[in-house]
Amino acid sequence: MLRGFLLLICIAFLSVLGAQQDSTRLAKLLTDYKVKTSIGLQLWATYSQNMRVYDESTGLYVKADNRLNAQIRRSRFIITGQPYERLNFNITAALDLVGHDVLAATQTGGNNGASPLIRLWNAFLQYQVSKRPDRLYVVAGYFPPPVGRESSTAALRSNSFEKAWSQNYVRRQLTGTGPGRATGLLLAGQLHDVAPGIHLSYETALQNPVFQAYAGNSTGLQFSPLWSTRLSVYVGDLENEKYSLVHRVNYFGKRDGLTLSVSGARQGQTDAFGSNRMLGFELLYNTAGLHIDGDYHFFRRNTPDGDATTRTKGRTGYLRVGYNIDAGGARVLEPVVSYWFLRSPTTVDGIANAALTQSFSGSDLGIDIGANLYFNPDFKLSLFYAYRKGDEGEGRPQDINNNYFQQTGVGPVMRGSYFGAGWVVLF
Numbered sequence: 001m002l003r004g005f006l007l008l009i010c011i012a013f014l015s016v017l018g019a020q021q022d023s024t025r026l027a028k029l030l031t032d033y034k035v036k037t038s039i040g041l042q043l044w045a046t047y048s049q050n051m052r053v054y055d056e057s058t059g060l061y062v063k064a065d066n067r068l069n070a071q072i073r074r075s076r077f078i079i080t081g082q083p084y085e086r087l088n089f090n091i092t093a094a095l096d097l098v099g100h101d102v103l104a105a106t107q108t109g110g111n112n113g114a115s116p117l118i119r120l121w122n123a124f125l126q127y128q129v130s131k132r133p134d135r136l137y138v139v140a141g142y143f144p145p146p147v148g149r150e151s152s153t154a155a156l157r158s159n160s161f162e163k164a165w166s167q168n169y170v171r172r173q174l175t176g177t178g179p180g181r182a183t184g185l186l187l188a189g190q191l192h193d194v195a196p197g198i199h200l201s202y203e204t205a206l207q208n209p210v211f212q213a214y215a216g217n218s219t220g221l222q223f224s225p226l227w228s229t230r231l232s233v234y235v236g237d238l239e240n241e242k243y244s245l246v247h248r249v250n251y252f253g254k255r256d257g258l259t260l261s262v263s264g265a266r267q268g269q270t271d272a273f274g275s276n277r278m279l280g281f282e283l284l285y286n287t288a289g290l291h292i293d294g295d296y297h298f299f300r301r302n303t304p305d306g307d308a309t310t311r312t313k314g315r316t317g318y319l320r321v322g323y324n325i326d327a328g329g330a331r332v333l334e335p336v337v338s339y340w341f342l343r344s345p346t347t348v349d350g351i352a353n354a355a356l357t358q359s360f361s362g363s364d365l366g367i368d369i370g371a372n373l374y375f376n377p378d379f380k381l382s383l384f385y386a387y388r389k390g391d392e393g394e395g396r397p398q399d400i401n402n403n404y405f406q407q408t409g410v411g412p413v414m415r416g417s418y419f420g421a422g423w424v425v426l427f
Helices: 002-020 023-032 166-175 348-356
Strands: 036-049 052-055 060-063 067-084 087-094 119-128 137-143 182-195 198-207 226-236 257-267 275-287 290-302 312-323 332-343 363-376 379-391 411-414 417-426
Touching (some): 166 275
Antiparallel strands (some): 036 067, 052 411, 067 087, 087 119, 137 182, 198 226, 257 275, 290 312, 312 332
16 A cells, blocks of 8 residues: 555656756656655664563463664655645555564564565645634544543654653553554644633544554454544643644753643444443643653453353553763753553453454553663663563463463563663654
8 A cells, every 4th residue: 555655656747847847847846745754763772681482282381581682663654735725635654663573571562574565654734724723724634543641642752762651551442553543534633722821622533543453454244433532721821822633742942831631432343352342531730850751551341142141341540750861062861761551351250251242352561761871852872771570460471462462473471671761863
């Protein structure tokens, strides 16, 4: 899909060149449409300890060797533009997890082999409906639901070594996949100065995740769209002067304000569950060099037959604190501590109910402690220690569905902890 899309872009550009026979026309077109490109890279080197793999033949965990692993954790290739006065577009491609060893303690799968895959990450149009700036926008395309503070934070702007892994649970609960994107329509806007120093924003989206049946291309014979919404109150400075789908954490002393949000989502019956609901609270606080952000979300699912006795529920969230210290010149040293968690069923019956609704079970938590050294807001080096712990409760390893006990490409594991050095740069 992405390759075909990129090919169409190339054909369009070549057509313009052929028709105009003048490269200056293309330059003028790009200028008139305010087309901008950017590239972001996140490179990691980690040393993992105490990663263990479950051996079904013996019923025991086998310890994997401690290991050094270098990987391209994330990369983003972004094209944005404004072809008309009120219309903007964003197209983002991603190349992630190249070189990731699935027996390293870091989470998710790999993207290795002779030709690592590039995939579509975001693709949406944003139209300003109201003539009064910032009151009403329509966003259409492929984007994440507006639920979860960390889920809405740009990956390369997150200030812990890894994004709080609670975002993965939010995204998978809502869309069925870790990237957490779905096609749909969103209405959003900001209301400035509704009272002295008080601002509001709203977002509500209707999307159709289709990853649960028929090789990940349908919701199944039963259909229900995903509805999600977020309402935010800003005390002091806004996060963005104009509405944006994407958030950040560290404003490097340029914001003095508090953001409080309530967000939630609901989806009716599909082949995977009878109903799916989420409700949570989010915050961001910036002042001088201090920044604190976090969220807390409850989720619940019923089986497709609607039997209340097989209901499953859980909660996930994170809290992160960072502080900017002047390191001389334009450099900033930022110590950061973050904590995230998943708490879901640990009893035999609870784990069985979670399996019936394709939901999570067991517990998972992580603590990241370390620091970032910024040479500028778009260039940083990181050094962290990441501690991981989980609880399978009364379940068997192969029955527990969370990231501490499951590894894509491996199966049941007990995840280790790791030391990590990172480099993030945006061009």
